[in-house]
Amino acid sequence: MKYLPWGLAALLGLALAASLLMPTMANTLGTVDMVRVVDESPRAQELNKMLNDRYNELIRQFNLESGEEEEEPDRAERERQAYAEYLAYRQELELTFQEEVDQAVREVARAKKLKTVLDHDVIRYGGLDLTREVIKHLQGSKG
Secondary structure (H helix, E strand, C coil): CCCHHHHHHHHHHHHHHHHHHHHHHHCCEEEECHHHHHHHCHHHHHHHHHHHHHHHHHHHHHHHHCCCCCCHHHHHHHHHHHHHHHHHHHHHHHHHHHHHHHHHHHHHHHHCCCCEEEEHHHCCCCCEECHHHHHHHHHHCCC
């Protein structure tokens, strides 16, 4: 019982130290809302248009190559090939966009002297929202 006041004093000291350090820690954490980056970024819209154009091109090509006397297995195989080509192109564009976003996040974080950037969805409170700056940075880094 005689050590209880010292224990409480130590806990109070830790709480005080943590409260003094929290503002410093909050300033080293950034967040990015990827949903907003995808929805609002002109670069994401540009890549999405490229994907849509490629899809329309594949549909036109598929329809031009189709003949009325074409066998069903041949048609199904050409559909699979066209879809595989579409998926490969989509994956390529997604990878390109992800690399551009990662680079933009790194550069914005470095400019703001942030040590860590997390997805906005995993942060309940705090952190500096970098989303607007990342979207702006992506406009200047067209692939």
